[in-house]
Amino acid sequence: MLLDELRIEPTAGEALERLRRAHRSSGTRFPPEDSPFGTLFVDLTHRCNMACRNCYIPVRELPDLPVEWLYGVLRRLPRRTRIRLAGAEPTVRRDLPEIIARVRALGHIPVLLTNGLKLGRRSYVAELKSAGLRTIHYSANGGLRDELYEAIDGMPCADRKREGLENAIAERMNVTVGMILVPGVNDFHLPEFLGWMLARGVRDIHFRSVGATGRHMEGKPFTLDDLEDRLREALPPRSPALRMTAEGGSSRDYRLGKVGIQLTQWPDLGSRERGRVTPEAMVEPMFESILSNEFHY
Template sequence: MKGHKDILKDKHGRAHNYLRISLTERCNLRCTYCMPENGVQLTPKGHLMTYEEIYDIARLFVKHGVTKIRLTGGEPLIRKDIPVILEKLASLPVELTMTSNGITIDRFIPDLKNNGINKLNISLDSLDAEKFKEITRRDQFGKVYDNLLLLIKEGFCVKLNVVLIKGFNDNEIIDFIQLTRKLPLTVRFIEFMPFDGNKWDITKMVSYNEVMHRIYETYDKNTVLRIQDAPNDTSKNYHITGYQGTFAIISSVTNPFCDTCNRLRLTANGQLKNCLFSSTESDLLTSYRHGKPIEPIIQKAVQSKFSMRGGMDTLEKLRDPNLHSNNRSMISIGG
């Protein structure tokens, strides 16, 4: 391992220019696919990255080629120092974005605008208030929906993330697409993925093909237009003729996009995950706090990245709980 040239390029030739940073393991919702029923063991505060550490580590990644940073959680906006974090990261030459559940985002619109954040991902898994309450274990649908409309009114580019679970919200696919008729947003349907404690099994998953089948039952195929995907895009994008918005499908399980993956994840306690599905992590924070260089750790982690889904390159492997139960729950990885 000589020098630190191209430390973000893996052995499969993939260059990683997109870093997702989780700011907290805490959240003001309790989504069933994200958080285990009994909660998670939270990392002690002293073992979480401070805003200075977040900035310094992010700056190092930018030095080596990162051009986009997404802030996640938990819910990133519940960190008390979020305005400072936004201001610090906005000083870097990157595209800065965020994923939020939308509950308190109305309070931070000036902070987002002042720091150049104009693209947001908002999580909303049902348009039915009772279903929303069931899946999030909180009665906050009205607040999230109102804030969604507010963000659009304020000029933000909004993507709505919808995790589909068979028998729960798959009957709302067309309802979500109907939102794009008059609203300039993108609805993204996400295949249900396995994480620690979320009781995943493949029978609960709504596949890409099933989503498209539902859509073609309602819309004439000639009106469902395939859109050119952006480079390294995780989703397959579509537009209904005459609609203001678009919709997309993220098929991480049935049709993964691993061959063009450019993403790395930094957890709130400073662990680098080279893949969402990976059960291994690399500790950056401890070395950073001891004044040791972290570039060799980053390079080793990137070089050890599997070609597909943390080594689960078949559906048979994905069905084996022993292969993914050692991964974190989604809330402690970062959405």
């Protein structure tokens, strides 16, 4: 029987040992003191309150990351870094407000990556803000429709998603809305959802293709050109001109008036901007790490 089934929490040392045994090195890694990354992902937990059909971390039986160990790693970073608190789903951790406060106290910038279900309570969003959170990356693959969430994320949760997003906006968080576009499934909904977001003042939007790693939906994913075509077709009438501001190997950045829109053909390999903290107290490129650890960590 698993420890989780017995409701017995492993000690910090036991948890780290289990995480280290599960983890596979990407082959490129740095000690924290030499980190080249401006952003680091931290997998606070492998637990989740959803079972999405697209998930690059589908492993669920591993223990939560010990936070005092994490703070020791963050103290060693050479510069102020954006720390993306991720999971599976980080809001399942009861100590998330304390983690946010400690990350801020250590001189770094906490950023929450969430499916948003728990943000349906505005008091919880306010608690996270009081702890020092200012930026949320919010997953909304089904936009405004239950049937799309059920098809992509395995749960009809449009109302809860919308409430969480509106609470984050109401608390004046810097919100980035992310949406995986699946050909023939949710791309038709893009005009409706984009118009809704623009009307509510969302200033940062990311659309990306399905990544063929971990648990994912089969089929040919959109290319960058496909994504740009869908975006241009979805623009509301009389909207500002869409202009590209940057282009990399797997992403394109645009401005639509005051709104930033990024398109990404997943994964974004070769980046020295985004890294990941590993259980060996090292940092390595984010997407290379994800590919190396498929169904392991």
